[in-house]
Ligand SMILES: Nc1ncnc2c1ncn2[C@@H]1O[C@H](COP(=O)(O)OP(=O)(O)O)[C@@H](O)[C@H]1O
């Protein structure tokens with residue numbers, strides 16, 4: 046790492062959301078804007094997936110509000126779900142036809158016909174996560190005198206090691222698609238290097254049944270057909286990766302990344318004591334990175 050990079054160290058965090066887990070990762074970033082500041086910037090991404098991880102509904106957005114109200118230097122970068130729901134394509138059929146535009150809901154297509162659309166969905170979700178991870182931090186964080194942290198809801202790693210892997214194991218992505226996905230994913234990680242590395246992961250852990258209750262409570266139309274078994278599978282993927290450490294990972298730094306586990310089954314939304322405990326744990330975690 047160059048001297049310039051050293052004096053402008055960034056931490057990136059991403060959250061993974063799978064069934065109800067969220068992950069944040071931190072990493073060192075060498076974005077040009079970041080090089081101009083001597084501050085230590087911590088970026089957090091939450092995935093969690095996973096929220097996803099998605100099944101989602103572990104409470105990422107709720108957690109994000111808590112984080113941001115706790116500290117001005119902490120920012121959670123949301124996942125572009127609305128982009129997945131509104132993909133605009135221009136169509137121009139024949140010379141006389143005036144150009145028309147169609148809007149597709151890829152999230153809905155993926156849930157309605159996962160065998161047909163999962164690979165397409167993972168290419169688009171991964172691309173949108175990569176784009177998010179490559180964005181420079183906002184000026185407010187760059188100017189901060191404190192220890193800024195950016196947390197991403199999910200990362201390109203939860204895309205691969207939670208969702209895409211899960212879809213492959215469910216048979217919704219075939220072995221050819223899986224090989225192609227892994228090939229370009231590894232190339233992207235290698236090419237973008239430090240810009241996509243994470244320094245830590247925050248795992249918002251909750252039982253799939255609790256996530257299912259929250260998912261129903263949220264009432265997103267595309268998710269009406271989501272079954273508890275699907276959330277169970279996402280939960281297992283999170284546990285394998287973040288707790289049992291049995292998922293086969295392909296990136297050295299990711300194998301050694303620190304993980305902060307928070308019990309998201311608690312009603313942290315309305316309990317100030319639980320909120321304070323979360324904040325204390327996060328502060329200690331960020332400090333130790
Ligand atoms: N800790 C919590 N306790 C109780 N309800 C929660 C909690 N976290 C989230 N919820 C509720 O669950 C639903 C989904 O939460 P949300 O934060 O939107 O999930 P996500 O962003 O992970 O998809 C919302 O209706 C929210 O009010």
Ligand SMILES: Nc1nc2c(ncn2[C@H]2C[C@H](O)[C@@H](COP(=O)(O)O)O2)c(=O)[nH]1
Nearest residue numbers: 062096097098099100101102170204208
């Ligand atoms: N198949 C995939 N589904 C995904 C992925 N990322 C998110 N999702 C789903 C999960 C939810 O239904 C919705 C948004 O989730 P939140 O938990 O963030 O609200 O999208 C993915 O990579 N693959």
